[in-house]
Amino acid sequence: MKKFFPHPLLSLALLVAWLLLNNTLSFGHLLLGAFLGLIIPYMSASFWPEHICIKKPFVFLRFIAILLYDIVVANITVALQVLGENKNLHPSFITYPLSIQNQLGISVLASTISLTPGTVSCDLSVDQSTLLIHALSAQDKEKVIAHIHQRYEKPLMEVFVQC
Amino acid sequence: MEILIATLVFIGAFFTLVGSIGLVKLPDFFTRLHGPTKATTLGVGALLIASSLYFSSQHEGLSLHEILITLFLFITAPISAHIMAKSALHIKKNEEKKERLDA
Amino acid sequence: MLAFILPLAFTMVTIALLLNLYRLILGPSVSDRILALDTLYINAIALFIMLSLYLENSLYFESALLIAVMGFVSTLALSKYLLRGDIIE
Numbered sequence: 001m002k003k004f005f006p007h008p009l010l011s012l013a014l015l016v017a018w019l020l021l022n023n024t025l026s027f028g029h030l031l032l033g034a035f036l037g038l039i040i041p042y043m044s045a046s047f048w049p050e051h052i053c054i055k056k057p058f059v060f061l062r063f064i065a066i067l068l069y070d071i072v073v074a075n076i077t078v079a080l081q082v083l084g085e086n087k088n089l090h091p092s093f094i095t096y097p098l099s100i101q102n103q104l105g106i107s108v109l110a111s112t113i114s115l116t117p118g119t120v121s122c123d124l125s126v127d128q129s130t131l132l133i134h135a136l137s138a139q140d141k142e143k144v145i146a147h148i149h150q151r152y153e154k155p156l157m158e159v160f161v162q163c
Numbered sequence: 164m165e166i167l168i169a170t171l172v173f174i175g176a177f178f179t180l181v182g183s184i185g186l187v188k189l190p191d192f193f194t195r196l197h198g199p200t201k202a203t204t205l206g207v208g209a210l211l212i213a214s215s216l217y218f219s220s221q222h223e224g225l226s227l228h229e230i231l232i233t234l235f236l237f238i239t240a241p242i243s244a245h246i247m248a249k250s251a252l253h254i255k256k257n258e259e260k261k262e263r264l265d266a
Numbered sequence: 267m268l269a270f271i272l273p274l275a276f277t278m279v280t281i282a283l284l285l286n287l288y289r290l291i292l293g294p295s296v297s298d299r300i301l302a303l304d305t306l307y308i309n310a311i312a313l314f315i316m317l318s319l320y321l322e323n324s325l326y327f328e329s330a331l332l333i334a335v336m337g338f339v340s341t342l343a344l345s346k347y348l349l350r351g352d353i354i355e
Binding site: 165166168169172173175176177179180182183184186187192195196198199202203206207210211213214217218221226228229231232235236239240242243246247249250251253254 | 267268270271272274275276278279281282283285286288289295296297298300301302304305308309311312315316318319322324327330331334335338341342345346348349
Binding site: 017020021022023071072075078079082083086089091093110111112113114115117118120121122123132134136 | 178181184185188189190191193194196197198200201204205226227228230231237238240241242244245248249252
């Protein structure tokens with residue numbers, strides 16, 4: 001079973017993507033999507049060495065809701081900063097100490113930091129312990145680090161655990 | 164319904180414009196990097212929601228394949244921002260090394 | 267309402283495209299030019315979506331999706347080339 005059906009979440013995502021692409025819910029496309037969802041993970045299994053499991057899906061959903069709200073709010077602040085004068089900006093690099101260990105967790109956290117405007121993740125250190133972040137306007141670096149840790153990293157650490 | 168769609172279209176176009184203004188106006192590469200992430204997330208996001216609403220209200224049945232583009236952009240925009248920042252850092256480091264060797 | 271907003275939005279996105287072109291031509295470093303290209307394709311997607319609203323034709327989504335895929339891959343390839351001096355190792 002495990003050999004023929006290595007990544008159930010990937011299969012589900014492929015089925016949903018296929019249905020969205022064709023914009024239908026007809027039986028034929030459902031069948032074809034299910035077939036693709038089975039055959040693609042099987043054929044590309046060697047690209048996906050580690051197993052992915054998501055614990056506490058409700059925490060993850062809440063995280064996404066918070067993220068969408070933050071994207072809207074942060075966009076408006078950054079738009080005002082961009083339209084304001086350049087000398088009011090305080091661009092700086094911040095080294096963020098990572099406490100999350102999981103590979104997928106790190107990449108989701110880095111994407112989250114880039115998606116919320118005002119911060120962009122630039123580089124991950126070789127030993128995966130720190131993340132280099134560029135902030136558009138950060139007067140208090142400690143505050144930015146504490147904000148990211150409290151709001152994004154903590155829920156992600158609960159969701160992505162090694163398995 | 165039409166007012167909602169028009170507002171979303173306007174918001175989308177506005178944030179796209181602000182992102183590009185930032186691209187021209189801001190002083191160096193790393194600050195300019197913040198413009199496109201904004202243009203994708205809210206600009207194109209709002210436009211896609213508007214078109215999804217429009218085509219759902221025009222024809223019978225939901226029109227959801229716009230969500231696929233939104234999803235794709237939300238996944239790929241941070242990755243491309245990350246790799247561009249990484250390559251810019253790499254170039255900066257190389258130039259500094261060259262200067263040190265020349266001096 | 268929409269008939270009034272859409273031409274306005276077209277104008278705004280076109281100005282955005284011209285600003286990107288400015289950065290693409292003048293951009294002091296190579297990274298700036300790649301960033302300008304990246305923004306250019308994203309704004310082109312916005313323009314395509316608005317065109318499909320204007321013409322009331324949902325066929326333009328396929329092209330918008332293709333631009334998204336191709337644009338992402340080309341940004342990745344250009345940055346990778348800067349990073350390593352090679353695209354496929």
